Amino acid sequence: MTKIICQLDGIRIDKDYLSNLSKELEGRIEILKNKIYTIAGADFNISSPKQLAAILFDKLKLKPVKKTKTGFSTDEEVLTILAASHELPAEVLNFRQLSKLKSTYVDAILELANPATQRIHTSFNQTVTATGRLSSSEPNLQNIPIRTELGKRIRQAFVADNGCLFLSADYSQIELRIVAHFSQDSLLIDAFKKDEDVHTRTASEVFDVQPELVTPEMRRRAKAINFGIIYGMGAYGLAAELGISQDEARGYIDDYFLHYKGVKTFIDKTISEAMERGYVSTFFGRRRHVPEIRSGSEQIRRFGERIAINTPIQGTAADIIKVAMINIFRRLKNEILQSRMLLQIHDELIFEAPEKEIELMKELVKNEMETAAKLSVPVKVDINIGRNWGGLG
DNA sequence: CCCTTCACG
DNA sequence: ACGTACGTGAAGGGT
Numbered sequence: 001m002t003k004i005i006c007q008l009d010g011i012r013i014d015k016d017y018l019s020n021l022s023k024e025l026e027g028r029i030e031i032l033k034n035k036i037y038t039i040a041g042a043d044f045n046i047s048s049p050k051q052l053a054a055i056l057f058d059k060l061k062l063k064p065v066k067k068t069k070t071g072f073s074t075d076e077e078v079l080t081i082l083a084a085s086h087e088l089p090a091e092v093l094n095f096r097q098l099s100k101l102k103s104t105y106v107d108a109i110l111e112l113a114n115p116a117t118q119r120i121h122t123s124f125n126q127t128v129t130a131t132g133r134l135s136s137s138e139p140n141l142q143n144i145p146i147r148t149e150l151g152k153r154i155r156q157a158f159v160a161d162n163g164c165l166f167l168s169a170d171y172s173q174i175e176l177r178i179v180a181h182f183s184q185d186s187l188l189i190d191a192f193k194k195d196e197d198v199h200t201r202t203a204s205e206v207f208d209v210q211p212e213l214v215t216p217e218m219r220r221r222a223k224a225i226n227f228g229i230i231y232g233m234g235a236y237g238l239a240a241e242l243g244i245s246q247d248e249a250r251g252y253i254d255d256y257f258l259h260y261k262g263v264k265t266f267i268d269k270t271i272s273e274a275m276e277r278g279y280v281s282t283f284f285g286r287r288r289h290v291p292e293i294r295s296g297s298e299q300i301r302r303f304g305e306r307i308a309i310n311t312p313i314q315g316t317a318a319d320i321i322k323v324a325m326i327n328i329f330r331r332l333k334n335e336i337l338q339s340r341m342l343l344q345i346h347d348e349l350i351f352e353a354p355e356k357e358i359e360l361m362k363e364l365v366k367n368e369m370e371t372a373a374k375l376s377v378p379v380k381v382d383i384n385i386g387r388n389w390g391g392l393g
Numbered sequence: 394c395c396c397t398t399c400a401c402g
Numbered sequence: 403a404c405g406t407a408c409g410t411g412a413a414g415g416g417t
Contacts (some may be wrong), residue, residue, distance in 0.1 A: 104413060129410065140411045237407035240407085299406075
């Protein structure tokens with residue numbers, strides 16, 4: 001098996017920086033542990049959901065929120081709810097965040113770095129996912145933290161080689177653009193042709209206000225609705241995501257489809273085609289069989305319907321970025337450039353480029369990614385430059 | 394080896 | 403009445 005080229009290149013990390021971060025986290029975790037033991041009035045393994053549940057629901061008599069297969073759940077949603085009635089859950093959440101990031105990212109990445117080169121060589125797996133995406137393992141570099149401050153500090157440990165900069169190129173709203181293409185929905189196509197903020201546009205339609213009067217909260221809800229479309233949402237899922245009643249969520253979904261009629265037709269057509277043919281297809285014709293959609297069990301059938309909706313969207317995005325990667329790789333080789341393709345994170349590519357190639361690469365990468373597939377709406381790519389992965393904005 | 398939890402797109 | 407948003411990988415606990 002030929003190794004993927006970017007695996008051979010690897011990505012450089014700053015070992016001293018990560019070691020210091022590891023020590024800092026070790027100290028903070030130790031302090032949190034003692035604080036938790038004091039509040040709980042007992043020592044226990046905080047990392048054990050079973051022992052944590054015993055403390056929360058037996059010893060402290062807090063009210064369970066939901067069950068898992070094996071007992072009462074202590075996941076983030078549950079602890080956030082419980083935090084309103086006791087001081088322990090919030091500290092457990094803090095503990096969880098620090099220990100997760102330390103063990104899964106900081107320490108694991110230090111161990112996997114090549115001692116001579118300080119570079120990390122992930123595997124990009126091409127035959128794992130059902131939708132055609134790549135996956136990444138040992139270590140997974142497609143789920144490096146970004147959403148919290150600490151997460152951003154971990155990203156900063158990934159650094160460009162001497163004389164080089166990182167160039168990241170990410171598709172803007174690629175999956176919703178694919179929905180616009182498949183559905184030919186006039187509102188969605190209009191929004192992308194005018195390069196509007198698509199979540200603000202959805203808020204404006206669903207909540208019936210001028211785009212200028214869309215509040216951050218309205219936009220947040222519209223964004224959840226747009227994601228829900230891609231996932232084949234139901235009212236229950238949207239309600240859970242937004243913390244609203246199922247009736248209210250149902251109202252949002254109905255309003256959405258009242259405005260985006262083309263999207264509604266697209267979803268219905270996709271499902272009925274999947275039932276007739278037994279498979280769904282991406283823009284390029286790649287298929288995923290969906291036997292679940294003919295199941296006698298309603299639950300499994302619904303699952304099949306969501307697969308039927310999501311796969312052409314997610315799969316087409318995966319196809320498009322792969323085409324772009326192939327074309328970019330060929331050009332790097334043919335034009336004898338020193339820039340290297342290091343990472344693919346589903347809708348984003350990261351390159352290591354000598355400083356003198358940066359301007360050329362901006363154009364080359366943006367152009368190849370935006371023209372990898374001709375959709376009926378523009379395909380837009382944003383470029384960012386930085387010395388480390390955390391500083392790419 | 395399964396379960397739970399949680400990191401990302 | 404029921405369970406319910408798509409796709410992944412990894413760590414730690416517990417059997």
